[in-house]
Amino acid sequence: MALITLDENERIATCNTAGLRILKARTEEVLNKPVAEFFTNENGWVLEKLKQVAESGQQQTSVDAPLQVAGETLSVNLTVQPLLNIDQKRIGSMFVIEDISSEKRIKSTMSRYMDPGIATECWRRRRSAGR
Numbered sequence: 001m002a003l004i005t006l007d008e009n010e011r012i013a014t015c016n017t018a019g020l021r022i023l024k025a026r027t028e029e030v031l032n033k034p035v036a037e038f039f040t041n042e043n044g045w046v047l048e049k050l051k052q053v054a055e056s057g058q059q060q061t062s063v064d065a066p067l068q069v070a071g072e073t074l075s076v077n078l079t080v081q082p083l084l085n086i087d088q089k090r091i092g093s094m095f096v097i098e099d100i101s102s103e104k105r106i107k108s109t110m111s112r113y114m115d116p117g118i119a120t121e122c123w124r125r126r127r128s129a130g131r
Helices: 017-023 041-056 101-113 116-128
Strands: 002-007 012-015 060-069 072-084 090-099
Touching (some): 002 017, 017 060, 017 090, 041 072, 041 090
Antiparallel strands (some): 060 072, 072 090
């Protein structure tokens, strides 16, 4: 699961190893860069979620959303939330990105060989068990 934090100027402050893997980037290509460099064109919806968080102060979530990375489409669950200091002043934001692409492939394969309802239930149980 990727954890990416942004400072108040929407520059990437931290990015864990999973985030680097999902973005297909190296640390020096990510840190201190504007987040808009990584979420352009068809990934503009990510910046829209960030804008909604900045305006509302409320967490925003997208489930099973397409994320284009290096010519590949990933299926991700994205949560964007504000980072607040002790005085509840916004000091940045945090992205939590879960790549669910392999789970979707498994579910699709299972659906070809069994009743789709059973495949969906198996997939749900697998996810709730922590994979």
